[in-house]
Amino acid sequence: MLEQQLLNGMILGSLYALLSVGFSLIVGILKMITFAHGDVFMAGAFSGLVALLVFPHSFLAALAGAVAGAAILGAITEWAAFRPFRSGPEMAPALVTIGFSIVLQALVLLVAGADTKPFPFELDFGRWTVSGITVSGLELATIGTALAVLAGLGLAIAGTRWGLALRATAAHYQAAQIMGINTDRVVLAAFVLGSGLAGLGGLLFGAYYGAFYPLMGVVISMKALAAATLGGIGNVGGAIIGAYLLGIIENLVAGYLSANYRDVIAFAILILVLLIRPAGILGRGEEEKV
């Protein structure tokens, strides 16, 4: 029972993490929020389905299509909503992303319809029962893909020249510029990466639940944002920890307390954590030395 809830928590956490990391990257660098992230997740998932029209029965093609589609949408978000307002009013980009979110939902609704679509073919990667809990290949693939991709991202941020530029840009935008960092390019990279991960999450979500629909990104993106805040917004490691915590807490609440109130209780816990640590689990308060 406990093991099964933990497994479910890991799966949900993986999906949250693929979304929350994008929030963290974007907020970390620009100190501004995008409201289109959930719809990039959704439209990415649908791009994966579109890729299947070209390469039928290839799960890998669906994954690649989702990542590519979402990454392109991420680039468009940056380009249309954030770049024009770099030094302008801080609310303008948020407003544009709300518009972009509505447009994406409407477009998918128009092209694909409002009905919920399953993944077009059966994804049977095997199924194992280990000491009472059953795990499917798709579940393992979801957790494994998320962990591998997120670990890769973490290593790149910690250990590469690009990662150093990213951290510098997040820490102090103008200081990064006078180091010779092309901050516009860093911001674009953050959007492309964060959105690509969201697309991956979208396809895994749709495949796992067997449900692709135009509003599939709405609730989960709010939860992923909450997870990123829980971990310490702007901190990628924090966003990942927050995502898995939220996923596991939700499933434990559903399993042991009440399935109906899982969200209420999970969010109550989240608010409690933030009351104790306002900057989140890994977040640090602003400090400046004279």
Added chain:
Amino acid sequence: MLRVTDLKAWYGSLRALHGLDFSLEAGEIVTLVGSNGAGKSTVLKSLIGLLRKKSGEIRYLDRDIGGCAPAEVLGMGIAMVPEGRWIFPNLTVGENLRLGAYSRPGKSIPAALEREFARFPVLAERRAQKGGTLSGGEQQMLAISRALMSDPKLLLLDEPSLGLAPQMMEKVFVLIREIRKSGIAVLLVEQNSAQALAIADRGYVLSSGKIAIEGEGPKLLADTRIQRVYLGYRDAGSGI
């Protein structure tokens, strides 16, 4: 080396610089002094390319760099130590320094690091520490060292002595002279004008976004009238 003609700069619709002319030759220390809000930092931000809304000509080594982004300006050998230092507080001292060499990826970073650690042994000791944990004086050393990591031909220094204890301040001015001796030209912005004019070859007094007076550093320093009118000394000669 650097010739600025009729430089104007704007923050939004507000004009901060009203047509400046000044120049700097290779190997010189030139200082811009003036009271708070005169436009000194704005001049440096315009030169490095942080401030894009400007007009006039900025000619550096026979190129007009007025339209260049900071990355391009850095690439041509100008580095800046900004007012307030802009250390990356959550990155290590080593990472801060590495970022200083970001604009010259091909060249040897280890060699430049070694040179900087020799110049600032305290930074070598603290290389694994977060930049934010350093004292104010150490952060200023880090900011200067970070700028030198790019092997600049021209160093822009914005109020490097600001907020430092007197001995630390003294150290900074000694350091500036050493930097010049190593062949790097220095454009020094200071509110601490007495010290700045004392070490500068030439100086410009900035007032309300315009050059009010220019001349040799020590001569400007000796002119009590200038001190009273533009630098706000009540008791000329005693410093601030």
